[in-house]
Amino acid sequence: MSAPLLVDRAEGVVTVTMNRPDSLNSLDVALKVALRETFEELAADPACRAVVLAGAGRAFCVGQDLREHMATMGDKAPLDTVEKHYNPMALALAELPKPVVAAVRGPAAGAGAGLAFLCDLRIGGPSTSYLMAFARVGLAADTAVSWTLPRFVGAAKAAELLLLAEPVKAEEAHRLGLLTRLADDDEQVLPMAQELAARLAAGPTVAYGQIKRELLHGATGTLADALLIELAAQQLSGGTADHRESTDAFVNKRKPAFEGR
The missing domain is CATH 1.10.12 (Lyase 2-enoyl-coa Hydratase; Chain  A, domain 2)
Incomplete structure (x- = not known):
């Protein structure tokens, strides 16, 4: 069984890759825990001077693993994962005292978009899209989206994106500030993110x-x-x-x- 998270190091840059490509890197408990633990470890690691967050395969991250979620629907607290996993993971990423660059190749939906928004810089390509998918499954926002999204796009646009849950494609995301830079080719997204992280890793x-x-x-x-x-x-x-x-x-x-x- 593959590890849910891959960690690669190169001259001060640590690339953290969500590794569930068959499920478009949906967030199950194992991946959420691995992300939180890794962010906490990197925060304390002096050899880490910049981080790249990426997704394996054709998606960045499509949010909660709904198959796993369905298995908990009969529980008294089916969404205690927000308190146990999402909130600690979001705080660990937001408070990581090193620059974090998201390589957002393919879709970033729900909590996946939330992870991207908590990074400092976001690189996308032609296939990149965001979807505030929460309302589509009858849920409110989590992973700090209610805090990050209005800071990027303003309150009115944030309400539109969250309530209508319509996808935001790459060029529009770039215009709105949800992507820092837009590559011409999807194959350039990760190298561009790593190049930018290397520049930051050489800084103060x-x-x-x-x-x-x-x-x-x-x-x-x-x-x-x-x-x-x-x-x-x-x-x-x-x-x-x-x-x-x-x-x-x-x-x-x-x-x-x-x-x-």
């Missing part, structure tokens, strides 16, 4: 983590809250070797060599 990792923290809280708090978070972030990043190195490089007109610390 601690500062990137603090920028992510600022963005995570900045849009939802008060100005005073944002200023306090920025203060703490600058104090932390200002004490890093990378800050000292980049300042010296600027003064001496050379290219900085970041070490991620």
Whole structure:
């Protein structure tokens, strides 16, 4: 039996691939647990300086494994997976203090779209599409979609996408900001994502983590809250070797060599 998740490393970039291609990488319990555990491990791994999240086969991820879900329909709490699995997985991804690039090849539906939206950057191709599929199966949104989607497209468009549950194809997704870059060919999606991650892996990792923290809280708090978070972030990043190195490089007109610390 294949592992539900594949992890490959190359010079600071860790590629995490959801590996259930026969079910379009639908999320069963094993895959949800593996994703959460892997995100937590990478957060604490100094050798990891950027992450690529991808899906095996012809889909990124189509959300909940409905076959597994049907088996729990008779339970008193059939959706306790939201509390047990989806919420911890979403937090682990959102709070991962390294840049995360999603290689969104093929469809990303429901919680699969939620995973992509929690990444920092998203690369797509001609086959890429998003579908807020929750209402199609009589459910509300999860995997932080109610939080991420309005931040990308605004409240009115988020309501349209969630209530009507109509697919968003690649060019429209790019226009809306749901894709950072759009490749001309599906075969370019993963290499483009890995190339971008490699660029980030060569940068100031601690500062990137603090920028992510600022963005995570900045849009939802008060100005005073944002200023306090920025203060703490600058104090932390200002004490890093990378800050000292980049300042010296600027003064001496050379290219900085970041070490991620």
